[in-house]
Amino acid sequence: MALGTAAAPYEPRFDAGRICLDLLATTHPGERLDGLAALRAWITGSGLVPPGTPLADADAGWLAGFRDLRGHVGQLVRGRNTPGIGPYDRDLARVNDLARAAAPPAPRAVPGDDGLLVRELAGPPECAALLAAVARDAVELLTDPVARAAIRECEGDNCRLVYLDTSRGRRRRWCSSEVCGNRERVARHRRRAALARA
Numbered sequence: 001m002a003l004g005t006a007a008a009p010y011e012p013r014f015d016a017g018r019i020c021l022d023l024l025a026t027t028h029p030g031e032r033l034d035g036l037a038a039l040r041a042w043i044t045g046s047g048l049v050p051p052g053t054p055l056a057d058a059d060a061g062w063l064a065g066f067r068d069l070r071g072h073v074g075q076l077v078r079g080r081n082t083p084g085i086g087p088y089d090r091d092l093a094r095v096n097d098l099a100r101a102a103a104p105p106a107p108r109a110v111p112g113d114d115g116l117l118v119r120e121l122a123g124p125p126e127c128a129a130l131l132a133a134v135a136r137d138a139v140e141l142l143t144d145p146v147a148r149a150a151i152r153e154c155e156g157d158n159c160r161l162v163y164l165d166t167s168r169g170r171r172r173r174w175c176s177s178e179v180c181g182n183r184e185r186v187a188r189h190r191r192r193a194a195l196a197r198a
Contacts, residue, residue: 012038012045015176017164018147019046020138023070024077025175028161033070039063048130050107050119062127069098069131073138077151077162099139101132156180 012032016022026032026042033039039062040055049055072091105123112118141147141164152165154175161175174180 012042013176014045014047016162017166018137018141019048020073020134020141021077021151021162021164022046023066023134024074025161026070027074028159033063033067036060036063039066042066043130048104048133049121049125053121053125055125057124058127062130065127065131066134069095069134073134074162076138076142078153095135095138095142098128098131098135101128101135102126104129104133154180156183 012022013025014022016025023042023046026038033042036058040058043049043055043058044051044053072094075087075091076095104125105121107119108122109117110120141151147164150165150170152163152172154161154163155173156175156179159175159180161180163172163175165172174184
């Protein structure tokens with residue numbers, strides 16, 4: 001990095017096809033839920049709450065809760081555990097427990113500053129309700145055989161992101177064609193160019 005330049009701020013990704021898989025993407029290439037500002041941006045960007053929803057109550061407990069849920073969902077989705085074995089059963093029980101919490105406040109339509117209707121919540125969201133929404137999404141994914149069969153892990157170098165392959169023919173190879181797909185195309189071009197020079 002050149003002197004006097006800063007790293008670009010992290011932009012949360014929401015291209016995995018499910019909100020629970022988007023939560024898993026916050027671990028790549030390193031911890032992305034590294035503070036309350038990042039968590040608030042993820043919660044809003046994911047659509048759990050409408051834009052502009054105050055999340056002033058978010059604290060370290062919220063951050064720990066989302067990271068904990070992410071770990072359990074990751075173990076279940078990646079299938080590294082076996083049903084009936086202790087770790088799998090604990091991960092599943094925790095996701096089910098979180099899914100039982102109350103739903104977030106109901107959305108309502110209200111006039112915005114420009115007179116157009118905008119969505120807002122009828123009350124402030126609580127952490128347990130937001131975690132429940134993500135946990136329910138994981139339950140839906142895990143219990144839908146068609147969706148479960150479409151879960152893929154990115155084939156990009158050093159990328160462990162998981163996504164739902166809804167492409168025609170189910171031949172999607174990368175979490176993002178613009179990120180990992182582009183890297184692969186560039187690497188393939190360089191290999192061909194190196195062979196042509198040799």
